[in-house]
Amino acid sequence: MIDLTQLDRAESAAVAQAALLANEQREQWESEATTSHLVKSGELDLSHNVILYLDDITVSFDGFRALNKLSLTIDAGELRCIIGPNGAGKTTMMDVITGKTRPDSGKAFFGQTIDLTRLTEPEIAHAGIGRKFQKPTIFERLSAFENLELAMKADKRVRRTLFASLFDEERDRIAGVLKQIRLTAEADRPAGLLSHGQKQWLEIGMLLMQEPRLLLLDEPVAGMTDDETERTAELFVSLAGKHSLMVVEHDMAFVEALGGKVTVLCEGSVLAEGDLASVQADSRVIEVYLGR
Amino acid sequence: MRTPFTIRLIQSTPKSGWLAIAIFATLTLVCVPLAHLALPESNPLHLSAYTVSLLGKILCYMVVAVAMDLIWGYAGILSLGHGLFFALGGYAFGMYLMRQIGRDGSYGADLPDFMVFLDWKALPWYWAGSDSLLWALFLVVALPGIVAFVFGWFAFRSRIKGVYFSIITQALTYAAMLLFFRNETGFGGNNGFTDFKRIVGHDITSPEMRVTLFALSAALLIACLVLGRYLVSSRFGRVLAAIRDAESRVMFIGYNPLHYKLFIWTLSAVLCGLAGALYVPQVGIINPSEMSPANSIEIAVWVAVGGRGTLVGAVLGAGIVNLAKSFFTVTVPEYWPFFLGFLFIAVTLYLPDGVVGLWRSLRERRATAAASDAAAAPVPAPRAAASGPDPVAVSKGATA
């Protein structure tokens, strides 16, 4: 977004330049408003610097509480790690955020204004939340390139998709992401033939193609080699700031490499929060999780 | 730069595909008409009225097979009720054909014979406009289209999938059959429509009309193939493939599968309707048995035999099974259901990719054999990798 208070302070030439840009930007938004009708609820409002706000969320499956009065906030640009024993509710929390599971009670907001509990899965994706699943789900019969093409931020309604073809810029963007995820050489092979680690990378690439504001990554390095894990950490750290990331991971070396704030989930609610060292020193955490 | 749409449409069918289409068009639009109209009956190359109508009928079935393949082979939705849409198109055009009989029916009345028989005094309201060819053509598209859209809307919105969806489509066509069996429904009850006389005033049994209907069926098939080829190789087609692979994942990247399924489903139904409309004047009858569940299952068998997920496969399958069927019905009609059942089981067990799949694996085996021969030979064999014109290339990339 263009910050108008800063424009006021800028010199006149720069102001003219920026106004031009702002105009372009507005035109783009207007055309987006007509094309992506799904996000009527408006732009992401980050005025309190909070991108995700979960409050008192409860989800039960046949009486079993997978999430129990869970409250959590993520700041804009933050890289947050979520750890916790198996069955703690980490994946369920992501299901709630992405609209796959509706909470029995509680609030879930994206920014200040977008109520996630009222949107459908595609609407949430359009609003700017991208998700990488625990089990990589890529489209096996399509090539890596085509997987990225489908994930690309674009008008995704039928009548556009029927006539869509790639612009050169879009091709370049896909090539850029392929390079980022080190799959340039595999671009045209069916994605089903990639190695497990490569599939994980492809899925991360698909996420990046959507240009999400918030990335949810469920065990992104499971099945990766140490080298791949290290590269993934580098990639995530480089993404933080511009994007906000929520990473669920069991691999402590990886969590350490990411270096962000850590939240420990247990039995559906937050047990502890802080940097990795302080969390690891917490006796309750040691008891339920690290001590085992 | 973006390539203009028409060029992309043309490019979506590969050169070998266009070659095959050109050969097919020459055969159907030139050779068959000439062989029927110009050659005397004494000539061994003469095609009889029976043969032309039979071939025309099979062309219509091929269109249905392509329509079926679009949803089953490419979108993974198995319909066991596609006969309904075919029949609806047939009935819509049949109404027009009934009105074209005029006073030449056996009662010499203005109303179609079956209405006179029921002692009806006037046309029911839904027969309004049925004397107009344009209205009939509109209904041919709209009727199956609307039924499919409404049904699809509810089924896909409720996320009904897999075998449940297939069973519901069976129920749908069965219910429609029962409805059309009733005389009061106003579509001729179990006799349906028959004894057609004319289309736009021209004798329906004339050789010229027969050849025209045949050529129109061939043209429709070509159009379906080119359109289908474009669809499955477009981004739309990739979204369909993605929905088939992992539907929930598709939603998370922002596509609404409901709309995609609904579009291809409705389009498929409309293509069936068009095929039905061309079928009815060629066979001279339409009755509710076209909606019988067994008919719809047969459509799925055609596609399975040919190889689902390839457009040529669908066409081949419809051709092979129906030629076999007309052979059986002429020689040993009572064995046909057994043969069909056997065919389906054999294909499911041994040829999951149908005839096209078999052909491909044979070719691959030969290619690898040739390659290993070439590797073994002291001098590289230059012809090892070369291959002739490849009809299967029409469908390549579809499954890739």
Ligand SMILES: Nc1ncnc2c1ncn2[C@@H]1O[C@H](COP(=O)(O)OP(=O)(O)OP(=O)(O)O)[C@@H](O)[C@H]1O
């Ligand atoms: N659809 C469902 N129906 C019933 N129970 C469910 C469902 N989804 C999750 N659960 C249960 O809810 C609890 C939380 O599961 P969840 O998948 O969120 O855990 P997790 O923290 O992601 O665990 P892991 O580390 O093993 O991935 C588990 O006990 C699980 O069995």
Ligand SMILES: [Mg+2]
């Ligand atoms: Mg999990």
